[in-house]
Amino acid sequence: MAKTTSAAFEYAPAPESRSIVDIKPSYGLFVNGEFVDGHGAAFKTLSPAIEEVLAEIAEADQADVDAAVKAARKAYDKVWSRMPGRERAKYLYRIARIIQERARELAVLESLDNGKPIKESRDVDVPLVAAHFFYYAGWADKLEYAGRGADPQPLGVAGQVIPWNFPLLMLAWKIAPALACGNTVVLKPAETTPLTALLFAEICQQADLPPGVVNIITGAGATGQALVSHPGVDKVAFTGSTEVGKAIARAVAGTDKRVTLELGGKAANIVFDDAPIDQAVEGIVDGIFFNQGHVCCAGSRLLVQESVFEELLERLKRRMSTLRMGDPLDKNTDIGAINSAEQLHRIRELSEVGDAEGAERWAAACDLPAKGYWFPPTIFTGVSQAHRIAREEIFGPVLSVLTFRTPAEAVEKANNTPYGLSAGVWTDKGSRILSMADKLRAGVVWANTFNKFDPTSPFGGYKESGYGREGGRHGLEGYLK
Structure with missing residues (x-):
């Protein structure tokens, strides 16, 4: 038999096309079902792989946060909390299906803005995002079985702040259970990764979600601070660093706001x-x-x-x-x-x-x-x-x-x-x-x-890793009275 020499296995480049994504030169805030200008100084979001400017992003100031919370309150009082669970479920199912239809677009945008490999955003993140909306859509008309009494009620307006490591997946973890329970949402994505959240805003429009049910405001730490400390917010949900989580806990101490914190780890x-x-x-x-x-x-x-x-x-x-x-x-x-x-x-x-x-x-x-x-x-x-x-x-x-x-x-x-x-x-x-x-x-x-996740399974920590659970039936508890 002839002697063979081993050689390194070479992979030919297999790039995903950017053409499926239409990145706008600039983005406003998504308030009351429409994109509006922000009053703060605009900032740029970069592609971390090549340091290319992807888009200019509006920054929300206190007035913008105010407007978003008021829009969420109006939608909660007049529409969303009064809607039967089976009707809310239809919107969640619709959003889940649109996410599946636009999965490739979302995956490319996530990898561009975040820097993660396309095979992770395509095969892990986006399918899990759709799965969370499908799962919580199924809960929307079954909340009496969630373990919060025979007639559990929503909390009101949820202020949600998400990190840059899983921008779209963390959005789904926050928004899906909140909407299923009858709450309305003001969400702030991380300043370095706002693009998939803004594309999700377009998906909300495409799904004909009633105006004000989901509001998305962009900005840095000051915007998030204004949101979590806003008196019109009934529930704060945060995923991010332990340091910021402690600051949020201090900010809401003494108020009647409900809080869930998913913070750092050293597993x-x-x-x-x-x-x-x-x-x-x-x-x-x-x-x-x-x-x-x-x-x-x-x-x-x-x-x-x-x-x-x-x-x-x-x-x-x-x-x-x-x-x-x-x-x-x-x-x-x-x-x-x-x-x-x-x-x-x-x-x-x-x-x-x-x-x-x-x-x-x-x-x-x-x-x-x-x-x-x-x-x-x-x-x-x-x-x-x-x-x-x-x-x-x-x-x-x-x-x-x-x-x-x-x-x-x-x-x-x-x-x-x-x-x-x-x-x-x-x-x-x-x-x-x-x-x-x-x-x-x-x-x-x-x-x-x-690192295996499933929408039916609760996730959360102890000690300085936070409190509260996201996912599964347990994920509903933080959004119900």
């Missing part, structure tokens, strides 16, 4: 010696490098049982060497761009702290694009629990690796964090999975998988 991904190693490696990669690590529940701390540490580390490095970084619109891309220059600076800063603390950094050799915001998938070994990189949320493609000997040590290390959003357990023993899940102080514990 432990725990691998036992009897785990299927190759499967675990895939789960580790998905847990920390999915969406460039811009995931609040990312498995950013890897806890490996000592006896399999060397073998797992070798296989993990080999797998990381095959990850493809580059154009987010290329269907072959595994790792896209970091969302902003500010976030890239934080990732670099904390990684340098890891170096200074004595941890050993490793990243596969790769050429970073000349333009845009990029950081290669990175792991740190020799990490202790005292290291900042093991305690602070980096929110990037950086994994801290620690070891343990016994299940009790794994639990102690996993719970040694101010956060409590998620965790993962990899083992062949079902009894061990149940035992670990019972002891881990985390809102979600995945077993032999990671």
